[in-house]
Amino acid sequence: MSAWILAxxxxxxxxxxxxxxxxxxxxxxxKMQCRRGPAPWQPYRDLAKLMRKEVVLAEHASPLFRAxxxxxxxxxxxxxxxxxxxxxxxPTAAMADVIVLVGFFALGRFFxxxxxxxxxxxxxxxxxxxxxxxxxxxxxxxxxxxxxxxxTFASTNLNTMVHFTLTEPFQIHPSFIFSGLSLLLxxxxxxxxxPIDNPATHLELTMVHExxxxxxxxxxxxxxxxxxxxxxxxxxxxxxxxxxxxxxxxTSGFIPCSVGALSMMAKLMGIGAxxxxxESVLAKMRLFRAPEFLSLxxxxxxxxxxSHVVLEVH
Amino acid sequence: xxxxxxxxxVLLALLAAVAPLPVRSINAGVRIAFALLGISGLxxxxxxxxxxxxxxxxxxxLPIGLPWLHSHQHxxxxxxxxxLLVGSVTAIVSLYGPNxxxxxxxxxxxxxxxxxxxxxxxxxxxLVILAADAFSFMVAWELMSVASYFLVxxxxxxxxxxxxxxxxxxxxxxxxxxxxxxxxxxxxxxxxFTFSAMQSASLSPHWEHIAFGLAFIGFGMxxxxxxxxxxxxxxxxxxxxxxxxxxxxxxxxxxxxxxIRFCYDLVGTLHWQWGVIVLLAGCTSALLGVLYxxxxxxxxxxxxxxxxxxxxxxxxxxxxxxxxxxxxxxxLAALGxxxxxxxxxxxxxFKSLLFLGAGALIQQSGRHDLNHMGGLLRLMPITGIxxxxxxxxxxxxxxxxxxxxxxxTFQTALQGTVLESGVIKSMVAVAAAALALTxxxxxxCFVKVFGIAFLGQPRTEDxxxxxxxxxxxKGSQVLLALSCLLLGIFPAPIINSMQAxxxxxxxxxxxxxKTDTWLWLTPVSAHASSYAAxxxxxxxxxxxxxxxxxxxxxxxxxxxxxxPAWDCGFGPLEARTQYTASSFSQPxxxxxxxxxxxxxxxxxxxxxxxxxxxxxHIGDWAWDKLYLPLGHLIQRSARIAARLQGGNIxxxxxxxxxxxxxxxxxxx
Numbered sequence: 004m005s006a007w008i009l010a011x012x013x014x015x016x017x018x019x020x021x022x023x024x025x026x027x028x029x030x031x032x033x034k035m036q037c038r039r040g041p042a043p044w045q046p047y048r049d050l051a052k053l054m055r056k057e058v059v060l061a062e063h064a065s066p067l068f069r070a071x072x073x074x075x076x077x078x079x080x081x082x083x084x085x086x087x088x089x090x091x092x093x094p095t096a097a098m099a100d101v102i103v104l105v106g107f108f109a110l111g112r113f114f115x116x117x118x119x120x121x122x123x124x125x126x127x128x129x130x131x132x133x134x135x136x137x138x139x140x141x142x143x144x145x146x147x148x149x150x151x152x153x154x155t156f157a158s159t160n161l162n163t164m165v166h167f168t169l170t171e172p173f174q175i176h177p178s179f180i181f182s183g184l185s186l187l188l189x190x191x192x193x194x195x196x197x198p199i200d201n202p203a204t205h206l207e208l209t210m211v212h213e214x215x216x217x218x219x220x221x222x223x224x225x226x227x228x229x230x231x232x233x234x235x236x237x238x239x240x241x242x243x244x245x246x247x248x249x250x251x252x253x254t255s256g257f258i259p260c261s262v263g264a265l266s267m268m269a270k271l272m273g274i275g276a277x278x279x280x281x282e283s284v285l286a287k288m289r290l291f292r293a294p295e296f297l298s299l300x301x302x303x304x305x306x307x308x309x310s311h312v313v314l315e316v317h
Numbered sequence: 318x319x320x321x322x323x324x325x326x327v328l329l330a331l332l333a334a335v336a337p338l339p340v341r342s343i344n345a346g347v348r349i350a351f352a353l354l355g356i357s358g359l360x361x362x363x364x365x366x367x368x369x370x371x372x373x374x375x376x377x378x379l380p381i382g383l384p385w386l387h388s389h390q391h392x393x394x395x396x397x398x399x400x401l402l403v404g405s406v407t408a409i410v411s412l413y414g415p416n417x418x419x420x421x422x423x424x425x426x427x428x429x430x431x432x433x434x435x436x437x438x439x440x441x442x443x444l445v446i447l448a449a450d451a452f453s454f455m456v457a458w459e460l461m462s463v464a465s466y467f468l469v470x471x472x473x474x475x476x477x478x479x480x481x482x483x484x485x486x487x488x489x490x491x492x493x494x495x496x497x498x499x500x501x502x503x504x505x506x507x508x509x510f511t512f513s514a515m516q517s518a519s520l521s522p523h524w525e526h527i528a529f530g531l532a533f534i535g536f537g538m539x540x541x542x543x544x545x546x547x548x549x550x551x552x553x554x555x556x557x558x559x560x561x562x563x564x565x566x567x568x569x570x571x572x573x574x575x576x577i578r579f580c581y582d583l584v585g586t587l588h589w590q591w592g593v594i595v596l597l598a599g600c601t602s603a604l605l606g607v608l609y610x611x612x613x614x615x616x617x618x619x620x621x622x623x624x625x626x627x628x629x630x631x632x633x634x635x636x637x638x639x640x641x642x643x644x645x646x647x648x649l650a651a652l653g654x655x656x657x658x659x660x661x662x663x664x665x666x667f668k669s670l671l672f673l674g675a676g677a678l679i680q681q682s683g684r685h686d687l688n689h690m691g692g693l694l695r696l697m698p699i700t701g702i703x704x705x706x707x708x709x710x711x712x713x714x715x716x717x718x719x720x721x722x723x724x725x726t727f728q729t730a731l732q733g734t735v736l737e738s739g740v741i742k743s744m745v746a747v748a749a750a751a752l753a754l755t756x757x758x759x760x761x762c763f764v765k766v767f768g769i770a771f772l773g774q775p776r777t778e779d780x781x782x783x784x785x786x787x788x789x790x791k792g793s794q795v796l797l798a799l800s801c802l803l804l805g806i807f808p809a810p811i812i813n814s815m816q817a818x819x820x821x822x823x824x825x826x827x828x829x830x831k832t833d834t835w836l837w838l839t840p841v842s843a844h845a846s847s848y849a850a851x852x853x854x855x856x857x858x859x860x861x862x863x864x865x866x867x868x869x870x871x872x873x874x875x876x877x878x879x880x881p882a883w884d885c886g887f888g889p890l891e892a893r894t895q896y897t898a899s900s901f902s903q904p905x906x907x908x909x910x911x912x913x914x915x916x917x918x919x920x921x922x923x924x925x926x927x928x929x930x931x932x933x934h935i936g937d938w939a940w941d942k943l944y945l946p947l948g949h950l951i952q953r954s955a956r957i958a959a960r961l962q963g964g965n966i967x968x969x970x971x972x973x974x975x976x977x978x979x980x981x982x983x984x985x
Binding site: 054057058059060061062063064065067073074076077078080081084095097098099100102103106107109110112113116117119120121122123124125126127128129131132133135136138139140142143146147150151153154157158159160163217218222225226290291294301304305308309312313 | 691692694695705709712713714715720724727728730731733734739742743746747749750751753754756757758760761763764765767768769772773774837843844845846847848849852853856857858859860861863864865868876877878879880881882883884890892894895896900901902903904905907908
């Protein structure tokens with residue numbers, strides 16, 4: 004029973020932390036660019052404001068348009084409960100392995116793209132078309148990188164994968180370096196960050212994610228924004244815990260869990276700062292350069308896989 | 318007893334072929350035929366399902382056929398599974414058929430031909446599955462092929478339809494010839510045409526390879542693996558929609574059945590080379606199928622290319638199974654086989670659903686082309702929701718059924734590390750990546766299909782007259798959609814009930830699927846991977862309710878306001894400013910440019926014709942590079958051979974004279 008409570012606690016904690024992470028990234032970015040910038044907790048204020056505002060729907064909106072924000076949010080929230088964030092052995096972690104996790108993101112994206120096309124504006128179709136193009140290249144790269152890890156651990160369960168690294172004596176896998184790099188590239192694409200997409204722009208030639216949600220307002224927009232912050236958080240947790248899992252609690256006691264939560268936050272701050280740095284030094288790519296970026300990720304994954312097969316299997 | 322029941326189902330299907338002929342009223346005739354088909358489907362599904370569950374195998378020799386070879390009939394778990402599949406889809410489609418044909422305005426001649434050949438076609442499929450000797454198999458196979466030719470050629474007033482049907486017939490016959498030769502090899506060594514004699518035949522590996530090659534091409538031609546797929550995108554768009562559903566959903570599976578029966582059961586020894594070939598063919602078909610599908614804007618042609626993709630996924634599972642079986646890992650081979658079979662069942666359901674939905678759409682809107690559709694969800698809500706379920710299922714998204722079988726295929730591929738050869742190990746890993754790419758592209762394609770056809774604003778006036786279809790047509794779609802959900806939510810009990818199939822073919826069931834619970838799917842071990850679809854669905858519902866409960870407007874007293882969509886201040890939006898199917902797939906077209914032969918035609922704007930024109934035609938390399946040269950070669954050699962026939966009687970007499978002299982010379 005206590006394990007189930009812990010699962011709910013983890014989900015709620017990740018839900019609450021998600022806006023802070025994107026606020027933190029924005030704050031670090033502003034500091035790096037010598038700007039004052041908003042406080043890290045500004046996203047909370049934005050979300051609260053959007054929740055209070057009325058919803059304006061386009062006249063042609065179908066029921067699918069109204070259902071999508073709830074669906075995207077609930078699928079992403081469910082994904083939160085599956086990832087081992089600060090403790091192992093959650094009962095929810097067994098119900099979905101890493102392939103299902105990728106499937107959750109794909110399901111959310113499927114509906115979000117449909118919602119983009121629902122109103123019948125050119126922007127929505129543009130965003131949806133670009134989103135599915137980018138994700139159809141990013142998804143295989145991500146799965147291939149993760150498959151390298153799962154072949155090493157002989158498991159696709161995230162719990163087992165993290166547990167394996169925690170308990171085995173430390174060793175450097177060459178394949179992990181390739182996979183880790185690839186996952187970082189994929190994560191920037193999947194979360195719609197620079198250089199693939201820029202969450203801060205509404206320029207029609209460049210926007211992807213923002214084009215799809217252009218017609219949303221009020222609490223619908225709040226849910227979608229929250230879900231995309233949550234997605235970034237999940238990617239952060241996933242990457243850090245797969246490659247540097249130390250700190251994750253192996254028992255469900257209070258103290259190990261608090262240590263786990265603190266170490267998770269520290270890791271997230273680190274990876275958030277890394278993202279801020281890369282966003283400050285890189286410029287957004289032209290849309291048709293994105294395939295090159297993603298095929299780089301794919302080739303890194305492939306190299307990881309091949310180096311695993313050639314070097315590490317006995 | 319169950320075998321007799323299955324034969325009763327076959328008789329009902331044959332009766333359905335002739336029963337409507339004496340009936341005067343078209344409506345009554347069509348209804349009688351489909352009612353009989355429905356009952357035959359239910360009977361066969363029941364018989365097949367019971368045999369699959371019990372794990373027994375039944376044999377009977379019917380006193381028909383050749384004097385020295387009576388018709389051997391056989392029903393075992395594998396046949397039972399496919400019989401269940403064919404029967405249940407037939408039953409559901411026969412719910413759809415009558416209203417579809419009647420509201421299509423069928424006349425008496427066309428409805429009679431349709432009824433006759435539909436009955437024969439379905440009876441042929443049952444008999445292929447029941448056959449236990451090569452002679453009955455080939456007769457049933459040809460019955461299925463030829464009857465379906467007449468169904469494809471049903472609307473023969475248009476030239477392109479007869480052409481498509483002719484290509485189908487040609488390829489079906491060529492495929493049949495390969496299968497016949499394959500059986501010939503086995504029968505030559507087994508000294509008899511019965512399957513039991515073929516099983517006990519001892520072949521040298523060379524002959525085994527030859528037999529496999531013949532069967533691979535023969536069954537692959539019917540199943541539609543690349544590059545033998547070209548008849549599919551031609552034949553499906555011209556056939557009536559319920560026939561497309563049966564052909565794509567079920568007939569392709571009968572070809573897969575034949576391939577499985579031939580390799581696992583009749584030849585018996587699986588070589589690793591075959592695994593490599595089947596896996597490669599599967600990857601190629603899956604990737605090229607989905608990439609070609611993405612570029613189509615004729616709805617039914619698009620779905621036909623997706624059949625190629627899904628057959629590719631099934632072949633991937635089979636290829637992995639071959640590889641594991643040849644490495645003496647029967648439990649993992651069973652996993653691959655189960656993944657392939659589960660995908661067979663899933664594809665039968667969601668592809669029938671999509672074809673039936675497409676039929677309803679085309680009937681109501683009168684348009685085939687996605688670029689003319691739009692906004693249909695509001696006019697046809699039930700069809701729209703069912704179609705959405707089909708789209709989610711085929712895109713392999715949780716918690717629907719397509720995801721389960723792709724998940725199983727991934728799990729099989731990830732066990733590839735236990736194989737010995739490093740090359741094959743990396744090939745299996747790359748195959749997994751190809752499957753991931755296929756899944757992602759399929760999702761992209763169905764965002765396009767649903768988004769263009771059902772969402773947005775109507776692109777032509779014709780859409781406005783579309784109305785929700787009649788109860789029978791809706792009912793069959795709802796049934797299929799529900800079964801897609803059911804197979805997605807409860808995979809574990811269904812896979813448990815399929816255990817008898819690998820047990821009979823490979824001597825081993827799945828290693829560690831938990832038998833005591835309906836909740837968990839753990840194909841390898843609970844430690845390695847687990848998927849609890851009911852919990853996933855429950856979790857989504859809980860999170861949805863929580864979000865909805867907290868944010869629901871009734872508690873906040875904030876009404877929803879409706880206003881025109883944002884038009885950037887340029888005035889009202891038009892339907893023509895929307896993205897079309899072609900523009901939606903443009904980025905992917907640009908990225909994977911060399912995959913298709915593309916003919917673009919841009920006419921710039923002139924004084925007289927303002928706005929200019931742009932047209933694009935996407936061909937198929939298989940046609941351009943393989944079939945057209947082959948056709949030219951045949952024509953050229955025929956022309957050379959035709960020189961012999963001068964039409965001059967003296968030359969012909971000279972031929973006879975010289976032939977006679979040569980014969981005499983040989984004899985002496």
